[in-house]
Amino acid sequence: MSTLVIVESPTKAKTIRNYLPQGYQVEASMGHIRDLPQSAGDIPASVKGQEWAKIGVNVEADFEPLYIIPQDKKKVVKMLKEALASADELVLATDEDREGESISWHLLQVLKPKVPIKRMVFHEITEEAIQLAIANCRTVDEHVVRAQETRRILDRLVGYTLSPLLWKKIAWGLSAGRVQSVAVRLLVNKEQQRRAFRRGSYWDLKASLSKDQVPFEAKLVSLGGTRIANGGDFDEATGQVIAGREVLLLGEQEALVLQARLQTQPWTVANLEERSSTRKPSAPFTTSTLQQESNRKLRLSARDTMRTAQSLYEQGYITYMRTDSVNLSQQAIAAARECVENMYGASYLSPQPRQYSSKSKGAQEAHEAIRPAGSTFRTPQETGLSGRELKLYELIWKRTVATQMAEARQTHVTIQIQADDAGFRATGKRIDFAGFFRAYVEGSDDPDAAIEDQEVVLPTLRVGDTPNCEALEAIAHETQPPARYTEASLVKTLESEGIGRPSTYASIIGTIIDRGYAQMTNNSLVPTFTAFAVTALLEKHFPELVDPRFTARMEQTLDEISTGEAQWLPYLKKFYSGEQGLDTQVKQQESLIDPTEARTIELEGLEAKIRIGRYGAYIEASNGEEIVKASIPQDLTPADLDPAQVQLLLRQKTEGPDKVGFHPETGEPIYQMIGPYGPYVQLVIKLKKIPNPKWHLCRRE
DNA sequence: CAGTGAGCGAGCTTCCGCTTGACTT
Secondary structure: OOEEEEEOOHHHHHHHHOOOOOOEEEEEOOOOOOEOOOOHHHOOOOOOOOOHHHOOEEOOOOOEEOOEOOHHHHHHHHHHHHHHHOOOEEEEOOOOOHHHHHHHHHHHHHHOOOOOEEEOOOOOOOHHHHHHHHHOOEOOOHHHHHHHHHHHHHHHHHHHHHHHHHHHHOOOOOOOOOOHHHHHHHHHHHHHHHHHOOOOEEEEEEEEEEEOOEEEEEEEEEEOOEEEOOHHHEOOOOOOEOOOOOEEOOOHHHHHHHHHHHOOOOOEEEEEEEEEEEEOOOOOEOHHHHHHHHHHHOOOOHHHHHHHHHHHHHOOOEOOOOOOOOOOOHHHHHHHHHHHHHHHOHHHEOOOOOOOOOOOOOOOOOOOOEOEOOOOOOOHHHHOOOHHHHHHHHHHHHHHHHOOEOOEEEEEEEEEEEEOOEEEEEEEEEEEEOHHHHOOOOOOOOHHHHHHOOOEOOOOOOOOOOOEEEEEEEEEEEOOOOOOOEHHHHHHHHHHOOOOOOOOHHHHHHHHHHOOOEEEEOOEEEEOHHHHHHHHHHHHHOOOOOOOOHHHHHHHHHHHHHHOOOOHHHHHHHHHHOOOOHHHHHHHHHHHOOHHHHOEEOOOOOOOEEEEEOOEEEEEEEEOOEEEEEEOOOOOOHHHOOHHHHHHHHHHHHHOOEEEEEOOOOOOEEEEEEEOOEEEEEEEEOOOOOOOOEEEEEOOO
16 A cells, blocks of 8 residues: 655655655655746647647637646656556645645646545644644645636736737837736836935934933924924925925024024923833744845845745755745744743743734745744754855744744833923933843834834933033935835835735846846846836736736635635636727737837936837937937936936937046047946057057946 | 847747756856
C-alpha cells in the first residue's frame, strides 16, 4: 500500500515526509503545472490559425481556456506521472487557497489518476496538524476552481487586448494589466500632484530654554491669541494659506521683529498637560509588511528581500515567506513567549497570548505569518547566519517575539509658555514602561515620524515657573510636495486595495521598471514619459479598468463564485462580450484614438509638447515658423522637466552647444552637449597637417 | 552610440499568480 502526496513546494515536501508513516511518498508540483500559452510559440499548431488562439481563450465558445504545460514544467509532470504509476492512492495537499485548489484540479486533469483521490489541507506544518489533516480529507472544490479560472481568464482578457492597443497607439512592447496599470497610474497621479504642488513658506520662532540646567525647546504657536500658521494651513494647489483659516502668517520681517521684541521678555509657564497612552506591538510579518520593513530598515528591494527570505525558508530558519496571514500557531506563540521570558523577564510578557486577525482585503490565509521556524526560536546569534540573512532573520525574530510582549506605556507632556503676548509650546515624551519597544520599533517612510518614537526629556516644571531663555531663533519653513512612492509605500498601497498577491508584489515593481514605466531613483519610483502617455490613454478610454477599486469588485464576485452564489460564465460574458464589454470597447476605441494624440503628453506648467517616439521621448515646439524637435535624455523623467530644462534642450538643438570652458593646455573650447544618453562634453582639437578639424569625443560621468 | 520621430508589412511583443532552479552578468 503506497500513497502519493503532492504539495506545492519541495521544502514543504521534505518536512512533511518526516511526519507521515512509511509508504507515503511526498512530491512537489512547483506551483502551477499548466497555464494559458504565454506567447505565439506556445500555441499548438492545431489551433494556431484561429483568431482567439492569440489570447489562449476561446471567447466564442464559452471562454474555453487553452491550457498547455509550459516547457519548464514538463519534467515535473513526467516525474509525478511516474510516481503515480506505483501508487494506490493520490493525496492532493496543495495550499488551501484559490490557486492551490486550482493546482489540485489541474493535477487531476493532467495525471488522470485511476486510483482513489483525496484532498488534504493544513495550515501548520507540525506532526499533529499533518496527522489530523490526513485523517480529515475532502474533495476538490469545483466552485473555488472555477473562481480561480475566472480570475485567470479575466486577467488574460484585460492584458492581451489592452496591450496590443498600446502597441498600435503608443509604442512597441508596452503592456497593460489589471494590476500593473493601477500601480503605474498611482505613480503618475502622484507625480502630477507634485507638479501641481505650489510651495508655501512661513516663519516661526524656536526658543532654547532651560530650567535647573536642563535644556529644552519650545516653538511659537500663537501671538495675541491668534494661532501661527504652520505647514498644514497651506493649500497645496496655490501655496497660499487656505481661505478662511484664522491664522497669522509670519514672514521673515515679522519673525525677525518679533524675535527682537521677545528676547528681553520674561518667560513663564502658563499651563501643563500630561496625557498617557499605550502602544501595542505590530502584527507579525506578512509578505507585504516584511517587504515594507526590510525596505525601510535594511534598504533591501522587494526582490532582494524575497530572495533572502527564500533562502532562510529553505534552510529551515523561517516559515513560508509568501503569505497574507498574520496568524501565529499555538506552537509559535508559546515559543515567542518563552523567548520573552528568557531574554527580558516575565514582566515584559503580555498578560494574555496575543493573536492578530487579518485586516487586508481579500486575504486568503493559506499559511501562517512569517516567523522563526520551529517550536523553540533560535536567537539571531544562535543561527550562525551572516550578512543579509542574519539581518532579515533578526528583523523577523524581533517582530515575532515583540507580538507576545507587554504594551508600551508612555506619557506625552505639553507645556504652554508665555512671553508677553506670544504663546510657545514645548512637547516631551516619557516612556514609563518600554514593553515591546525593548525588542522592536516599527520603521517608517517618514523620517519625522521615526523621531517621534524617541523619548524627549523635559525638566520638571510647574505653572508660574520662569525658565531661562538661552536663545531665540527665527526659522524659515517651506511646505513639501507629497512624497513619491517607494517600493515600500507602493506595496503597502496595493495591498490595502487588495491588488496583487504575496507572490507578486516584488515582480509588479520589476514589471513596471522593465517596461520602462518607472525608474528607481534614491529609493523612489519615478514614472517615465511612457507611463504618463499610457495612463492618460487608459484613464480616458478605460476608466473602470484602472480604477483601484476594480480588483476589489472582481474579488467580491470571485468569492461569490467560490461559494456557488454566482455563475462564472455570465460574469465573463458581461465583462468581455456585453454591449459595454471589453471587446466592444477596445474595437470602438481603436478607431477613435488618434496615435499622434496618444503619444503626446500634457505636463502641468509646460507649453511645449512631449511626444513618445520610437527612440524615446522628445520635445516638439514651434519656434517662430519652424517646428523644432529635441531628444530628451533617457534618464530624464517628467519630474525633471521644467520650462527651464525644456528651453535648454531646445536652445542646444537650435543654437548649437554651450561653451563651458577651454582646454587648460591647448586653449581649445570645450562644449557642453546633451545627447539621448545624457549630458556629455565635446572638445574640438585641430590637428596640424590635417585640413579638416576632427571631432573628438570624451564621455564624462 | 552622441541621429532619429513617415510608411510599407512580415511576425512579434503582452496578462496574473503559483513555484524553483537553470541560466548569464
